[in-house]
Amino acid sequence: MADIKSMIAEFEEIALNPAKSAAKLKKESGKKLIGMFPYHLPEEIVYAAGMLPVGMWGGQTDFKLSNKYLQSFCCSLIKANVEFGMNGAYKGILDGVIMAAYCDTLKCICEDWKVAVVEPTGMPLIAMYYPQNRKIAAAVPYMQAEFEKAQAQLEAISGKKVTEADLEAAWTVYEAYRAECRKFVKLVAKMPATLNATKRHLILKAGWFMDKKAYTEKLAALNAAIEAAPAEAFKGKKVLVEGIIVEPIALLDAFVENDVCIVADDVAQQSRMFRIEGRKAGTVYEKMAYRIVDAYADPLLLDEKKEHGEELIKMAKEAGADGVVVCAMKFCDPEEYDYPIFKKQLEAAGIPVLYMEIEQQMASVEQYKTRIQAFAETLA
Amino acid sequence: MYFLGIDIGSSSSKCVIIDENKNIVGRAVKNIGTGTNGPSVVIGEALAKAGITEEQIDFTVATGYGRANHTQADKQITEISCHGKGVAHLVPGARTIIDIGGQDAKVIKLSETGNVDNFVMNEKCAAGTGRFLEVMARILNCELSELSELAKKSTEEVEISNTCTVFAESEVISQLAQGTKREDVAMGANHSITSRVAGLARRIGITPIVVMTGGVAINDSVVHSMEEQIGYDITVAPDPQACGALGAALFALESFNKKNN
Numbered sequence: 001m002a003d004i005k006s007m008i009a010e011f012e013e014i015a016l017n018p019a020k021s022a023a024k025l026k027k028e029s030g031k032k033l034i035g036m037f038p039y040h041l042p043e044e045i046v047y048a049a050g051m052l053p054v055g056m057w058g059g060q061t062d063f064k065l066s067n068k069y070l071q072s073f074c075c076s077l078i079k080a081n082v083e084f085g086m087n088g089a090y091k092g093i094l095d096g097v098i099m100a101a102y103c104d105t106l107k108c109i110c111e112d113w114k115v116a117v118v119e120p121t122g123m124p125l126i127a128m129y130y131p132q133n134r135k136i137a138a139a140v141p142y143m144q145a146e147f148e149k150a151q152a153q154l155e156a157i158s159g160k161k162v163t164e165a166d167l168e169a170a171w172t173v174y175e176a177y178r179a180e181c182r183k184f185v186k187l188v189a190k191m192p193a194t195l196n197a198t199k200r201h202l203i204l205k206a207g208w209f210m211d212k213k214a215y216t217e218k219l220a221a222l223n224a225a226i227e228a229a230p231a232e233a234f235k236g237k238k239v240l241v242e243g244i245i246v247e248p249i250a251l252l253d254a255f256v257e258n259d260v261c262i263v264a265d266d267v268a269q270q271s272r273m274f275r276i277e278g279r280k281a282g283t284v285y286e287k288m289a290y291r292i293v294d295a296y297a298d299p300l301l302l303d304e305k306k307e308h309g310e311e312l313i314k315m316a317k318e319a320g321a322d323g324v325v326v327c328a329m330k331f332c333d334p335e336e337y338d339y340p341i342f343k344k345q346l347e348a349a350g351i352p353v354l355y356m357e358i359e360q361q362m363a364s365v366e367q368y369k370t371r372i373q374a375f376a377e378t379l380a
Numbered sequence: 381m382y383f384l385g386i387d388i389g390s391s392s393s394k395c396v397i398i399d400e401n402k403n404i405v406g407r408a409v410k411n412i413g414t415g416t417n418g419p420s421v422v423i424g425e426a427l428a429k430a431g432i433t434e435e436q437i438d439f440t441v442a443t444g445y446g447r448a449n450h451t452q453a454d455k456q457i458t459e460i461s462c463h464g465k466g467v468a469h470l471v472p473g474a475r476t477i478i479d480i481g482g483q484d485a486k487v488i489k490l491s492e493t494g495n496v497d498n499f500v501m502n503e504k505c506a507a508g509t510g511r512f513l514e515v516m517a518r519i520l521n522c523e524l525s526e527l528s529e530l531a532k533k534s535t536e537e538v539e540i541s542n543t544c545t546v547f548a549e550s551e552v553i554s555q556l557a558q559g560t561k562r563e564d565v566a567m568g569a570n571h572s573i574t575s576r577v578a579g580l581a582r583r584i585g586i587t588p589i590v591v592m593t594g595g596v597a598i599n600d601s602v603v604h605s606m607e608e609q610i611g612y613d614i615t616v617a618p619d620p621q622a623c624g625a626l627g628a629a630l631f632a633l634e635s636f637n638k639k640n641n
């Protein structure tokens with residue numbers, strides 16, 4: 001148990017200090033770092049090019065400079081990223097940024113970023129476009145072409161030519177990483193107190209600021225320790241959380257204070273990035289493209305059949321969740337479009353839903369505490 | 381045996397003491413909330429009314445915004461569950477509760493058996509809360525308690541923004557400057573708050589019997605305006621301000637029985 005605690009503490013330290021962790025990673029690995037802005041980006045190519053991808057998941061800041069480009073109705077996650085880009089927080093840490101236009105805000109930011117960050121700092125931007133119609137035959141070759149374009153730009157940054165063998169090796173690292181994450185999220189229910197909402201979040205978040213190979217090894221060790229440990233008794237409630245991110249930390253602490261364990265997630269920063277297992281056949285680029293084709297229940301990827309609700313019901317049932325907590329990022333339209341549809345589906349399935357509109361930089365979470373506590377009381 | 385419920389809100393403190401047969405033996409309300417001596421004052425008054433001492437209380441439940449700070453409580457439960465409990469006890473068959481407090485507004489859906497099924501709360505904003513009416517009373521130069529009577533004398537409808545208290549304030553000042561009558565503005569303020577809260581209620585669906593609780597429910601012109609907005613009759617809970625405290629006291633009794641059985 002002491003072992004598990006110290007393993008968790010290591011992840012916590014990394015995830016609570018992203019800037020420090022990224023700087024340390026850069027120094028110790030001697031590699032260039034490429035920022036992932038932030039969803040479904042070709043991390044494998046970065047890795048194959050001898051560099052390390054790191055997450056760009058906003059952070060705690062006031063919005064001063066970003067207001068020049070982003071109106072008050074833009075999400076707080078992107079505002080924070082732009083603020084950090086403009087105030088120099090990424091300087092000396094990131095050697096480039098990859099961004100894809102998954103939502104209206106990101107579409108505009110691709111252009112704004114060039115003026116606001118690339119021009120003054122010279123930090124390269126690799127802008128990617130993923131297909132809306134990801135299920136049609138043309139989607140895969142189209143994505144391959146996008147990957148090849150990104151590869152050329154990444155090679156220019158790293159100065160290293162990427163071979164098919166490099167890509168295969170990187171793909172293996174990432175598939176192992178994703179498999180270990182999938183295993184971890186399933187194991188949480190075994191130790192709901194030790195792996196409480198905050199710890200679960202920080203353990204997963206740490207992966208965004210580490211070399212994925214090293215992270216996978218550490219996570220595998222933690223998973224093995226959890227498997228060997230006795231199951232914890234738990235009297236609280238179990239929920240599935242949905243959203244882009246679940247932050248600030250004080251919000252997660254409110255789950256912990258009320259004995260609410262997150263036994264499953266449908267969160268962009270977490271499971272949506274690793275729940276799809278890669279196909280076995282084809283080139284690495286084909287396999288990477290198929291991960292986008294095969295993705296489900298992800299508001300950022302077109303879902304013509306609107307299956308998000310059904311998938312949520314399935315996930316909640318499989319995880320034994322008592323209810324679903326929606327952490328809707330304020331002003332995130334992809335999430336907002338999906339919510340009314342899946343809310344009805346969840347309610348029809350008799351699954352209680354708590355809806356909370358969140359911002360990453362909320363100064364006070366008092367009202368959220370009441371909501372989470374009241375939700376837990378209704379589940380009693 | 382005695383059970384105490386204390387509801388520590390943002391702008392008021394309420395205390396209810398019941399006996400083992402759920403009879404209310406003491407009750408007090410003060411318009412000062414968390415962070416003040418309000419909680420200890422109302423507890424003192426309620427104890428005095430009941431003619432008992434603090435030592436005679438068998439179980440205490442704290443609720444409301446300041447519930448976590450009341451360390452003397454045996455348990456803390458949210459105001460959502462407590463309002464649900466209080467209303468289910470006072471108005472059997474109630475299915476929807478509209479509670480407008482000092483700093484928040486909430487709508488609670490009760491099941492047929494009186495348990496909380498679902499709830500919605502206002503976002504962090506004073507529009508649609510008691511605070512909005514306080515601001516309006518100040519501009520209209522009257523007491524909060526006089527607002528209702530003033531609104532009843534209204535002869536003409538005035539529209540006031542329901543999205544932002546700060547905007548509404550300047551809107552009202554310019555209305556008054558243009559000669560709009562205070563009575564009409566008072567009514568406009570009522571409509572503003574009720575249309576906002578009615579929107580909240582529609583989000584979870586309204587099922588009769590609809591009950592209003594919270595300090596604002598004392599204002600009968602707000603209640604009437606709310607009835608118009610939602611299209612249902614509204615029952616104002618007896619002693620609407622103390623409903624949460626009563627619910628807390630009922631939970632205290634239940635918790636005590638659970639613990640000792």
Ligand code: SF4
Nearest residue numbers: 075103244329332333
């Ligand atoms: S949170 Fe939503 S709106 Fe913001 S960048 Fe992500 S997808 Fe776009």
